[in-house]
Amino acid sequence: MFIYAGKSLARYGFGNDHPLGSDRFDTFWHAFQQSTLPEQCTIRTPVQGSADDARLFHTTEYVERVRQLSSQGAGMLDADTPVFPGIFEAALVVVGSVLDGAAEIVAGNTTQAFVPIAGLHHASRGSSAGFCVFNDCAIAIEALRQRHGIKRILYVDIDAHHGDGVYYAFEEDPDLFFIDLHEDGRHLFPGTGDSNERGTGPARGTKLNIPLPPGAQDREFFQHWPAISRFLDRIQPEFIILQCGADCLAGDPITHLKLSDQVHYQTARRLAEYARICCDGRLLALGGGGYNRANIARGWLQTIRGLLDA
Ligand code: V1S
Ligand code: ZN
Numbered sequence: 001m002f003i004y005a006g007k008s009l010a011r012y013g014f015g016n017d018h019p020l021g022s023d024r025f026d027t028f029w030h031a032f033q034q035s036t037l038p039e040q041c042t043i044r045t046p047v048q049g050s051a052d053d054a055r056l057f058h059t060t061e062y063v064e065r066v067r068q069l070s071s072q073g074a075g076m077l078d079a080d081t082p083v084f085p086g087i088f089e090a091a092l093v094v095v096g097s098v099l100d101g102a103a104e105i106v107a108g109n110t111t112q113a114f115v116p117i118a119g120l121h122h123a124s125r126g127s128s129a130g131f132c133v134f135n136d137c138a139i140a141i142e143a144l145r146q147r148h149g150i151k152r153i154l155y156v157d158i159d160a161h162h163g164d165g166v167y168y169a170f171e172e173d174p175d176l177f178f179i180d181l182h183e184d185g186r187h188l189f190p191g192t193g194d195s196n197e198r199g200t201g202p203a204r205g206t207k208l209n210i211p212l213p214p215g216a217q218d219r220e221f222f223q224h225w226p227a228i229s230r231f232l233d234r235i236q237p238e239f240i241i242l243q244c245g246a247d248c249l250a251g252d253p254i255t256h257l258k259l260s261d262q263v264h265y266q267t268a269r270r271l272a273e274y275a276r277i278c279c280d281g282r283l284l285a286l287g288g289g290g291y292n293r294a295n296i297a298r299g300w301l302q303t304i305r306g307l308l309d310a
Contacts, residue, residue, distance in 0.1 A: 001040065001041050001042070001110060001111075001112040001113065001114065001304065001307060001308060002041070002042050002044045002101060002104055002109075002110045002112070002113040002114070003032070003041045003042070003043055003044065003113070003114050003116075003304070004044050004045075004046050004047075004097040004100070004101060004113070004114070004115045004116070005025075005029055005032075005043050005044070005046070005116070006045050006046045008046045008048070008090075008093045009025050009046045009093055009094065009097060009115075009116065009117050010022060010024075010025035010026060010117075011086065011089075011090035011093065012025075012090045012091060012093065012094050012117050013025075014081070014082050014084065014131070015082075015084070018082065018131075019131070019253065019254050019291040020131045020289075020291070023293070024116075024117065024290070024293070024296055025116055025117055027293045027296050027297055028116045028287070028296055028297055028300050028301075029116075030297075031297030031298075031301055032297075032300075032301060032304075035301060037301065037304055037305070037308070040308050041304070041308075042110065044097075044100070044101075044104075044113075046093050046096070046097045047093070047096035047097050047099070047100040048089070048092060048093055048096050049092035049093065049094075049095035049096025049097075049099060050092065050096070051063050051067070051092075053092065053095050053096060053099055053139060053143070054066075054091075054092065054095055054134050054139065056139050056142040056143050056146060056147075057125060057134075057135060057138045057139045057141075057142045057169070058123070058125055058126070058134060058135070058139075059125055059126045061126065062125070062126045062127060066087070066088050066091065066128070066133060066134075067088045069083045069087070069088075070083065070085065070086060070087045070088035070089070071085075071088075073085035073086075077127075077128040077133060078127065078128050078129055078130075080129070080130050080131055081128045081129070081130070081131055081132070081133065087133060088133075091120075091133035091134045092134070094115070094117055094118045094120065094134065094136050095134050095136050095139055097115050097118065098115050098118045098136040098137075098139065098140050098284070098286065099139065099140065099143050101113035101114075101115055101284050102140050102143055102144055102148070102239075102284055103143075103147075103148070105239070105282050105283075105284060106144070106148045106150065106239075106282070111275075111280065111281035111282055111283065112272065112281065112282075112283050112284075112285070112307050112308075113284050113285070114285040114286075114287070114300070114303065114304055114307070115136075115284075115285070115286050115287065116287040116300060117287055118136045118137075118286040118287055118288075119136065119137060119157075119159065119243040119244070119245060119286030119287050119288030119289070120132035120133065120134065120135055120136055120137070120165075121135060121137050121138075121157060121159065121161075121163035121164070121165050121166050121243055121288070122135070122161070122163075122164060122165045122190060123135035123138075123165050124165050124168065124169065125169060129164075129165065129190065130161065130189055130190060131289075132165065135165045135166065135169075136286065137155065137157075137163065137165075137166050137241060137243055137286060138165060138166050138169050138170075140241060140284065141153055141155065141166070141170065141176060141241070144239055150238045150239050151175045151238065152175045152177070152235070152236060152237050152238045152239075153175065153176055153177065153237055153238065153239050153240075153241065154177040154178075154179070154232075154235065154237035154239070154240045154241070155170075155176060155177065155178050155179070155240075155241045155243070156179045156180075156240065156241070156242045156243070156267070156271060157178075157179070157180040157181070157182070157242075157243040157245070157288070158180075158181050158182075158242075158243070158244055158245060158248055158263060158264070158267055158288075159182065159243055159244075159245025159247060159248065159288040159289050160182055160183045160188065160245060160247040160248040160252065160255035160256075160257050160289065161182060161183070161188060161189055161190060161245070161247070161255070161289060162180055162182040162185055162190055162191075162192050162193030162209070162211075163178075163180050163182075163193075163243060164190045164192045164193065166178065167180065167192070167193070167197065167207065167209070168192075170203075171197075171199055171200050171203060171207070172199070172200050172201045172202065172203050173199075173203050173206075174199070174202045174203040174206050175206075176203070176206065177206050177207070177231075177235045177237055178199070178206065178207040178208065178209075179207075179208045179210070179228060179231065180193055180207075180208070180209050180210065181210045181212060181221060181224065181248075182209075182210070182211060182212065182248075183211070183212055183213075183214060183216075183248070183255055183256060183257050184211040184212060184213055184214065185211060187213075187214050187256065188214075188255060188256070193209045193211055194209060194211065195209055195210065195211060197209045206235075208227070208228065208231050210224050210228075212257060214256035214257070215256060215257070215258055216257050216258065216259070217258050217259065217260075218259055218260050218262055218263060221259055221263050222263075222266070225270075232274055236278055237278060237279055238278075238279050238282070239279055239282045239283075239284070240271055240274075240275050240279065240282065240283045240284070241283075241284050241285075241286065242267070242268065242271055242283060242284070242285045242286070242303070243285075243286045243288045244264055244267070244268065244285055244286070244287065244288055244299060244300065244303040245287070245288025245289035245290055245299075246264070246287075246288070246289065246290025246292075246295045246296045246298070246299030246300060247288070247289035247290045247291055247292075247295075248263065248299075249261060249263075249290070249292065249295040249298065249299055251292045251294075251295060252290065252291055252292050252295060253291050253292060254291050255291075261295075261298040261299055261302040262302075264298075264299045264300075264302040264303045264306065265302040265303070265305055265306040265309075266306065267303075267306065268285065268302070268303040268304075268305075268306030268307045268310075269306035269307070269309055269310045270306075270310075271283060272306065272307045272309075272310030273310045275310075276310065283307065285303055285304075285307060287300055
């Protein structure tokens with residue numbers, strides 16, 4: 001498995017007064033190095049992405065707006081996403097690393113890759129949202145299609161927040177399969193992801209939105225897996241993307257789910273086993289949210305363990 005790690009990925013952070021602080025990468029990296037996982041992984045240097053990479057999904061106008069604000073070095077992209085000097089380049093490192101991971105998997109140089117910090121699932125084609133400048137999940141989906149000829153993709157998201165930027169961009173796309181377990185939008189940003197949002201037009205039934213009540217524990221999370229298994233049984237993806245946000249774990253300061261890191265381990269393991277059957281094991285995992293520092297380490301490391309154990 002490839003793990004993307006290096007200082008340039010750590011630049012994507014909004015300072016220590018913001019939930020998505022700049023110390024999140026170091027927290028992960030320290031815990032990873034203390035574990036036995038490095039023996040089983042290949043460490044890859046993060047890759048600087050380009051404006052053209054971002055334009056695989058985002059509009060030129062939006063990409064240029066980020067570039068401009070970044071050079072000014074101050075302001076707000078949206079109510080949650082402050083600008084810092086170099087935010088454009090920092091956001092493009094996340095994009096470049098995710099695209100490199102996808103390309104390495106497609107090339108057959110690895111079957112699995114993990115990119116911490118990535119999984120910025122709220123940005124839409126024309127705007128940022130909720131700490132997310134460029135939507136690396138959606139950019140990876142577009143790159144798999146436009147650059148690698150891979151059409152049928154499964155996107156799974158266990159971040160506490162609904163992956164609205166991915167869902168709405170591909171709501172009408174019958175070849176983008178989508179499973180998202182999240183805290184009920186009546187209680188948490190971004191307010192979407194009701195269970196009746198199942199895709200529209202030709203894509204009806206290709207999406208599974210599973211809202212969980214605030215305070216939900218593992219039992220409520222795993223109770224949905226028989227339905228998830230039935231869904232997986234009737235699709236044949238060629239590639240799997242897992243957004244494994246750690247903000248669904250008990251003790252997160254901005255969400256209210258009370259899950260344990262078993263959800264990360266089991267989700268990763270089950271999906272990796274499924275990937276071996278349907279798509280030669282091809283799975284790209286993206287870190288996502290997580291604002292309790294100990295939880296970031298736990299959730300992301302358990303994801304890596306689950307992927308390796310499969
Ligand atoms: N949930 C939540 C949350 N918490 C904050 C926040 C808290 C303290 C701050 F100093 C600044 C922001 N904002 C939010 C959400 C956005 C959550 C984004 C999660 C990202 C991800 O984990 O899914 C993927 C990386 N925004 C809101 O709730 C909106 C507001 C309604 C409240 C906060 N103010 C700052 C903006 C408007
Ligand atoms: Zn989140």
